[in-house]
Amino acid sequence: MSLVLSGQAINAENQDLSKDAKSTLTKLAAWINGRDIPFLIISIGMIVMLLWAGSYKMTAPGAEGIVPLVSNSPLIWWHFKLFGPYVGSDIIGLTEIAAAILIIAGYVKPKAGIIGGFIGTLMFFTTSTMILSTPGAIISVPGIHPMRYMSFLGLFLFKDVISLGACFYLISYFGRKAILSENQTQ
Numbered sequence: 001m002s003l004v005l006s007g008q009a010i011n012a013e014n015q016d017l018s019k020d021a022k023s024t025l026t027k028l029a030a031w032i033n034g035r036d037i038p039f040l041i042i043s044i045g046m047i048v049m050l051l052w053a054g055s056y057k058m059t060a061p062g063a064e065g066i067v068p069l070v071s072n073s074p075l076i077w078w079h080f081k082l083f084g085p086y087v088g089s090d091i092i093g094l095t096e097i098a099a100a101i102l103i104i105a106g107y108v109k110p111k112a113g114i115i116g117g118f119i120g121t122l123m124f125f126t127t128s129t130m131i132l133s134t135p136g137a138i139i140s141v142p143g144i145h146p147m148r149y150m151s152f153l154g155l156f157l158f159k160d161v162i163s164l165g166a167c168f169y170l171i172s173y174f175g176r177k178a179i180l181s182e183n184q185t186q
Contacts, residue, residue, distance in 0.1 A: 039173050042166050043107075046120065047100045049163070054096030063089030069157075072133045075126050095119065106174045110181060113174030120167035127160040 017030040032038070056062040063086050070080050070088065080088045099119040106113015131137050137154035141147065150158060 038169075042169055043103055043173075046163070046166055046170065047103050050096045050100035050103070050120070054093040054100065057089045057093030057096065060086070062093070066092070069127070069130050069134055072135060073126065073130050074133050075129055095123065099123065103170060106170070110174040110177035114171055114178060117167045117171035117174060121164060121171065124160045124164035124167055127157060128164055131157045131161075
């Protein structure tokens with residue numbers, strides 16, 4: 001714990017690994033790491049997905065499409081009862097767009113990226129629970145009775161488990177940048 005608090009772990013993580021890599025495989029890994037390729041792919045992918053999905057939720061087909069998901073959710077079943085499907089879907093869409101904008105802002109203000117990542121984490125945790133609560137997400141296949149499988153709907157929802165992990169990664173990445181920025185100003 002003291003290693004993390006002292007900042008040694010942060011500095012060790014940011015060192016240039018390319019000079020220590022010996023095999024072609026580890027040199028390739030160091031090259032990828034040195035150019036922040038995982039961060040760029042995850043952050044740009046998350047931004048595009050959130051903007052696209054958020055915009056779609058503000059259309060009539062987008063709102064109508066999520067009614068069965070939200071209505072059966074153990075965490076936000078009340079949302080459409082309180083706001084109705086169209087305003088409720090608009091709120092969800094605007095939340096996704098706000099998270100995307102904060103992640104974009106995180107490129108220059110890392111603390112904004114942390115907030116965007118936390119919003120995404122909350123959203124994707126909520127939607128991940130819908131795998132278990134949405135009728136038809138998990139199905140049995142005729143002839144294979146003891147096994148249960150994810151339907152296309154279940155697989156669609158399962159991407160949110162991966163997105164949840166991506167948001168935790170973004171929180172970690174932006175958090176590291178914010179910590180380094182705070183330490184440079186002292």
